[in-house]
Amino acid sequence: MKKIILFLTMCLMAFPVKADEGMWFLMFIERLNHRDMQKMGLQLTAEEIYSINHHSLKDAIVQFNGGCTAEIVSKEGLVLTNHHCGYDAIAELSTAEKNYLKNGYWAPDRKSELKPSSLYVRFFVRMDDVSKRILAKVNDKMSEEERGKAIQQEMAVIEKENNEGGKYTVSVRPFFQGNEYYYFVYQDFKDVRLVGTPPESIGKFGGDTDNWEWPRQTGDFSMFRVYADKDGNPAEYSENNVPLQPKHYLPVSLNGVKENDFAMILGYPGRTNRWMPANGIEQNIKYAYPAWVEGAKTGMDQMKKYMDKDATVRLAYASKYASTANYWKNRQGMIDALTKHGTVKTKTDQETxxxxxxxxxxxxxxxxxxxxxxxxxxxxxxxKSRHDNYLQQMFRTTAFAVVSTTLGKSLDAYVKADEAKRKEMYPEIMKSVEEGQKEMYLPAEKDLLAAQLKLYATKSTGYPVAPIVEKLAKENNNDFTKYASDAIDNSIVVSPAKVKAFLDAPTQEKLDNDPLLTLSKGLIAHIGMKSPELAQAQNDFGAGFRLLVDGLRESKIGMIKYPDANSTLRLTYGKVRALPADKRNADAKINNYTTMESMVKKYKKGDEEFDLPVKLIEMNKAKDYGRYADKAGYMPINFLTDNDITGGNSGSPVLNGKGELIGIAFDGNIEAMAGDVIFDPALQRTINVDIRYVLWIIDKLSGAKHIVDEMTIAK
Incomplete structure (x- = not known):
């Protein structure tokens, strides 16, 4: 441990790091970052940010449902995150008659807080370095597969040693491409309930048009509450559960922000590839991402066709469509930004x-x-990367392309089980099918499957398509319309009624001859297929990439001093900072924030992306902002910082130097879309919801002052 810390400290001395770049481990903040942070405006000690023995900022930051970040903002377990992070749960709780996604919802009391079927938050307890212990189990004579098995075995031992009999979830993770290892201890709470959400016209204002763009005027937030048993321990949902009393929660500041104010973000960034080799970046730009973009757009077009016709269908596909659209725009932005920056050449020069x-x-x-x-x-x-991305978009946008690994697997186990086991499995299978039915509409699924099969069959020309698709393409002249319709009509896995009929009279023959299960098995088998030559190249690549990262650090040719993001808790710090002036914001005195006036200018009555509640328009006209207005008189909406974030940071708290909440991170800007691969200090920005706008919506617009009263407003 001491050697690692000494090495990292020496690296920082040799290569000064720009303060707003980096996703840093909390346990190294005191040695690596604290002095820089103090110079920029931090007033907290390192112990107040990360402590094992005392409450600290880390205790108020949670991973939200595995893919986002959230923060605790009251002594009774109130959770604040993004609207798009709560989207699944809000959609699940909504119906055409009670459409909380469209109209919003604010629980008037605790009994009215709504429990989604599956939602959890994860608290970070502690972390430690186990690099020496794990790397002692491997040697240079091992293949990558042998190495991986040895490491996995030791990981399992470490995880069992630290979970305290199942009280905690423990995860050992690799860093610097497997050159270092750390374990993380978490505690999961599964009784999480919806407290409130603004209407979609606020929470998703600007829609796909404004996504990744600046200026923005989006109220991207929603609120939940964590419940525990009477002793404060995690528990399954029960009416007897009580609001969690957290170790730490964030106070809220109404003082606002100005250019060059200190800002730090704690969260769970999902994935960066700052160490990716040059040819990996080129592969993404030329092969993988174009296929991803085209496949995503194909799926979106088919979903939208049906979503526009029916409110129930729109709810069923809302979450899938939003996720697909987000990555569709992201990947095109990545192509453009990486090309513009000449990242391949930069990396190639470094590797030379x-x-x-x-x-x-x-x-x-x-x-x-x-x-x-x-x-x-x-x-x-x-x-192959082009081929795989066309196929992956079929998996992501259609309901049945991977059904053999989900429902099909359960049905196969059911056929092979004895009567006692079948009685146990029956209700579980039916429950999962009924839940899945809520997220699909069969006419849409027919068109989705037909369109994605055609795209895959006709565009994956440089690598062989799955034999079953090749056969179908020849038989149908690349028109899969009739095939998709017939396959869905004749399958046993498409509805609760058909699954129930199968469970009442199960046979292996029915499963083996099911058209959708046959298609799915063929697709899954094909994407996982490897020739011996490819398997050997993959083995050599794994070792080569690990050695490249190790050598770049040893030789000091590599300038990055922090590990790639991998959904572990990190801290990033920087400042409130405007983008360089351009045509989009030349009329603004300073472009680090947006106001309600600019939002109302975008308002289009009845428009899917730019509609607004009538009450908001009226309150803005009357300047009815209450105590949430800026000192200059305007109502703030969003603001910019130069923090280093990525997907997974959605919902992360933006904090001032005192550790007070000033905003919620929700997006990045299109100019810095290459941020997962390179950090551009001139253009990299984080787009945040101003906390004053959040509180104004809850209190003034929605009349839920009792929720604001629950928070601590810093003086």
Whole structure:
């Protein structure tokens, strides 16, 4: 441990790090970042940010349902996150008659808080370094598969040692491409209930048009509450549960922000690839991402066709459509930004320098083949990456392409089970089918499947398509309309009624001959298929990538001093900071914030993306902002900081130097879309909801002052 910390400290001394770049471990803040943060405006000690023995900021930050971040904002377990993070739960609780997604909802009391079927928050307890222990279990003679098995075995031992008999969830994670390992201890709470959400016209204002854009005027927030048993422990849902009394919660500041104010964000960034080799970036730009974009758009077009016709169908596909649309725009932005920045050339130049260093006599035995093995693998998989992304978009946007691994697997186990086991499985299977039915509409699924099969069959030309699709394409002249319709009509897995009929008279023959299960099995088997040559290249790539990262750090050719994001808690710090002036904001005195006036200018009555509640229009006209207005008199909506975030940070708290909540992070800007691969200090921005707008919506617009009263407003 001491050696690692000393090494990182020496690296920082040799290569000064720009303060707003980096997703940092909390346990290293005091040694690596605290002094810089103090110079920028931090007033907290490192112990107040991260402590094992005392309550600290980390205790108020939770991972929200595995994919977002949220924060505790009251002593009774009130949780604040993004509207788009709560989207699934809000949609699930909504009906055409009680459409909380469209109209909003605010619980008048605790009994009215709504419990979704599956929602949890994860508290971070502690972390520690186990690099030496794990790496002692491997050696250079092992294949990557053997290495992986040895590491997994030791991970399992470490996780069991630290879970205290199942009280905690423990996860050991690799960093720096498997050159370091740390374990993380968490506690999960599963009784999480919806407290309130603004209407979609506020929470998703601007829709797909404004997504990833600045200026923004989006009230992207929703509120939940964590419940526990009477002793404060995690518990399944029960009417007897009580609001959680957290170790720490965030006070809220109404003082607002100005240019160059200190801002830090704690959250769970999902995935970055700052260490990705040059040819991996080129593969994404030329092969993988274009296929992703086209496949996502194909799925979106088919969903939208039916969503526009029926409110119930719109609710069923709302979450899937929103997620697909988000990544569709993201991946196109990645293509444009990485191309514009010339990232491939920058990385290639770095790897050329590394290769020269790696082939010096003293380094050659260990590092000499690293770059060659990496490049060989990418050359072999360029066309496969295009193929796989077309297929993956079929998996993501259609309900039945992966059904063999979900419902099909359960039905197969049911057929093989004895009568006693079948009685146990029956209600579980039916429950899952009934839940799944809520998220699909069969006429839409027919068109989705037909369109995605056609795209896959006709565009995956550089790598063989799945044999079953090749056969169907020839038989139907690449028109899958009739096939998709017939397959769904004749399948046993498409509705609760058909599944029930199968469960009442199960046979292996019915499963083996089911058209959708047959298609799904063929697709899954094909995407996982590897030739011996590809398997060997993948093995060599794994070792080569690990050695590249290790060598870049040792040689000091690599300038990155923090590990890639991997859904573990990180801290990023920077300032409130405007974007460089351009045509979009040339009329603004300063472009680090937006106001309600600018939002109302975008208002289009009845428009799906730019509609607003009539009451909001009226209150803005009357300047009825209450105590939430800025000192200058305007109602703030969103503001910019230069924090380093990525997906998974959605819902993260934006804090001032005192650790007070000033906003909620919800997006990045299109100019910095390459941020998962490179950090651009000139253009990288985080778009945040101003906490004053959040409280104004809850209190003044929605009349839910009791919720604001529950929070601590900092003086």
């Amino acid at each position: 320098k590394f290769n020269t260093w790696a082939n010096k006599p003293e380094n050659k035995a260990k590092y000499g083949n690293a770059v060659a093995n990496i490049n060989k693998y990418y050359a072999m998989t360029n066309e």
